[in-house]
Amino acid sequence: MLYGMILLPAAMGLFCAFTGDGQRRLRRAVLLTGQIVLLLLALYAALSGRDYASPLWQITETITFSLRLDAVGILFCCLTAFCWLLTIPYAHVYMPHQGGEPRFYAFLFATEAAVMGAALAADFMTLYLFFELTTVLSAPLVLHGQDDGALLGGAKYLYYSVGGAFLALFGMAVLQQHCATLAFVKGGSLLPGHHTPLVLAAVFCAIVGFGAKAGLYPLHNWLPSAHPAAPAPASALLSGIIAKCGVLAILRLLYFVVGPEAIRGTWVQTAALTLTALTIALGSYMGCLERGLKKRLAYSSISQISYVLLGLFLLTERGVMGGMLQLFFHALAKIAIFQAAGAVILLTGNTRIDQFRGLGRRMPLTMACFTVVSLSLVGIPPFGGFWSKWYLATAALSAAPGALGYVIPAVLILSALLTAGYLAQPIIAAFFPGRDCPEALLTPVDEPTAMMTSPVIFAALTGLLGLAPGAVLTLTETLASCLL
């Protein structure tokens, strides 16, 4: 079962590598079928309630490679499979304009396999392996354009991610000597009496290292270079899912290796919370300053993914709940908004914020999706993003140490304000172009249905699940109780 969930996307990727431009329909059919099967597999695994575990290798007594399905993994797997599924029809319309489809699809699905592997990993070594694989396999997606921007973005991406992973590797090496096992155990497996400053430093290094992937300050700066360089379907997934691998790794580290008890109240928690608060504010502010559309969205990702980390660092059930809600709703919103931005770039050639004038009349559906998910990103009720912010802020008030308890909600509010600032600007220009707007900017553009399916579904989900959040809240609550 677990092998299948990793091997299926890998096989799909391999298949794509050998299809030419003439076989687009065949490729789409195969990919859609395969992806639906994968999603059903993941859902079946989730609903069957059985405990899936499969060992891969045992090298020494403490270093093993193995897979196992738990609550966090299954959420991540389902989300990944779902997002990849919806990306297929979008990419099918978008990619012919970009060229190099076989390579693109091959690496896209290879990356999916790696993400699945990271989600299913049962111990730290396996996680690390797949974590590195996601970086290496998704780098060609960033490099796809092969122009200066793509090269710079790709180089930065590799540099930061690999460098970060090495930092994490150091942490892992230290932890390996102080933990009973590197396998994931609820509550962690830190040996009693090993709560030393060195261990804390190692944990901090690992947080910063894995944080590179999630855009955590100070290793955040690859995001605004790399995400915009990738083709839109890939940047959507990079921001929505792949960057969250860093979150996943930190979650595993905090809750399954070291254990929340060992971190709570230490300087590591304070420092990590401070870093996330800084990243949240910084990302939003840089978003306001940025004029390029995709770059602005990348800064937004930096800020929004740190919300998730914030929830994790609070080390309480409510915090984890907020983080997981944010992970879920941000994935939906960010993928939709990147896809909408991609549609704008593809159909009108506008890449800058100041070229949005009149777009609401030209591409009404795209801009409607853009607006809905923007409201979710800001955290306006009844859209999904509100719930994550609600849980995060109330959790921070009761759990964050010292003055941070008041600073963090304030930062969340400030960031929401800045988010509203940088997202409202294009929306207003798009829908209210003013009376003197030239007619040329108002002629409608044909929006391909296949391309719009995905952003429309994501936008509808953020709206509906935000309005009736019961199911999602229960789900995350169960998840949080699995961690603590």
Place this chain on the structure above:
Amino acid sequence: MTVYFVLFFPVAAALLAPTFRTERLQGRWATAACLITLVSTVVTGASLYGSVVVMPALRLRLAFDGFRLLYAVIVCFMWTMAALLSPEYFEGHRHTKRYYCFFLLCLGATVGVFLAADLYTLFLFFEIMSLGSYVWVVQEETEGAMAAGRTYLTIAVLGGLVTLMGLFLLYHLTGTLEISALKAACLLVANRRALWAAALCIFFGFAAKAGAFPLHIWLPKAHPVAPAPASALLSGVLTKAGVLGVLIITAQILPYDDRWGTLLLAVGTVTMVLGAVMAVCSTNIKHIFACSSLSQIGFILVGVSMINLLGEENALAAHGTVLYMVNHSLVKLTLFLLSGVVYMNCHALDLNDIRGFGRNKPWLHLLFLLGAGSLAGIPGLCGYLSKTLVHEAIVAYAHLSHHWAITAVEWLFLISGGLTAAYLTKVYVALFWQKGKETDPTWGTWRSWLAVTLSAVTLPVLGLAPHALAEKLTGLTLGFTGGHPLPHQVHYFSLENLKGVAISLAIGMAVYFLFIRRVLVDREGNYVNRWPRWLDMEEYFYKPILHTLTGLAGVAARAVCDLPDAAILLLRRTVLRPVRSKARRHPYTLGARMLARFRDLAHPDAADRFSTVQEAASRMAGSLSFALLATSLGVCALLVAVIIHVFG
């Protein structure tokens, strides 16, 4: 079930509105939808009176008590009247689909705001209402409208988020957001400073919506540029949503706290005087009414502060404040719809351009007098009752506290009432007595006639039956406002009470004849706006501060953000300099270079691609990332070796 209908029918109707082709059909649909909502609200309210309805799937809670139901009905009524006037107003205008869609959407949201039983529900609908009404402000898409819209949206979003911060704090402190449970929970909170912080944050957002000083800047800009039916609602209802929040803070979060009442009194007094002075100076009819709203909100806030300050003896204040809110809603509905009529006929709003419009229109004349008279507090109209009650409350508190400041507030109250009379006289004389262009005696279809008439008629009805109707209505709202029932019958038309109005009107006439006619009118008899430009708080206070702050923060953010990159660059320039010459001599680059050199011979595309690859390779080979990548591959190889060693 009917509860769902009340909330979601307007939303469904909003989504349907754009499907109607012609403007006329859209308008009729909007009117019908408003009417259906009005009827269903009344029916639902009658059947569920006094109960709380929970919608578990949506996490919403609605309550049906006196105050909420009264205002929900007023909201629906006002919307219906505005919808009646809309088709004629929008004849020949663009984007009516958008207007009607958001018009109906905001109806659902506003009803939700006033029926909300907990602060989450309230906040949810409040945000939808705030953001939806942005579309009204920018409906015309003129330069002024866009600028006003920017200010409006900024304040609305800022206010909404600060309120959210307050809700975070409040929920953290009390563990509940249910309005009826808040009072008990808040009294138990030990950390009073945090509770105050929460209350102030919540107050910020609601005060911004109400237009209280110093967050009033959006109001005089936004109300005049919006289409008249929308201005009527912005002014009549949306500001009241702000007051609703202030009432909740007063009655539930900080009850019996004198400092809160004092703060509110100060804010209210400043707003009251400022708005009135601005209205006296202005020459645009809608701007005058907008500033008047500002001033009236000040009056209402003074009333709310009296509810708090008078404690057990707040019966007069509680009755008066609610009646004041109702009166202001209905008066502003009447007056803004009238200004819409003026605009439909004259296509102008400046007093100098619309002079004499009402000269040959006796019915319009009467309707205007009803609206203006009620606002100025002429006996016999609703406004007189509310003004008298609040005035009595202030007098009572002045007796109780023996503080000179309260007496000063009482006089400012009377003076502001006088200024109200003065600016209304200014509009009245210009519109109905001064000579201007000759106009047709007909001023609208039966729909507009009906809309304005129905709005205005409510005022004498309430005003002439103080005990039978007005007091009964306000008596129902005491549970919400935390007021006490009237201990004895109020003699509205006693000499003492009439004296207050007389003083106000005397001041008003003095201001009109001595100031407006002499100073604000130039030699040719044209009205001029002598309001000094440097008093524009937005241009000369908020914007410079904001620009300086954002500029500084921008520099700081960029520096902090790029610091790691700069450090890496520094390292690469010093310690970790790439070894360039070796990379160049590498054999595979040599081949590539040769191929690139014979570009003419090879296929141009191939050579191009090759040079790109070569460039990429040289960059990657020269960078630290490549070194790291190589190391990671090496580590992988090492792992494989270990595996083979262990298993082999």
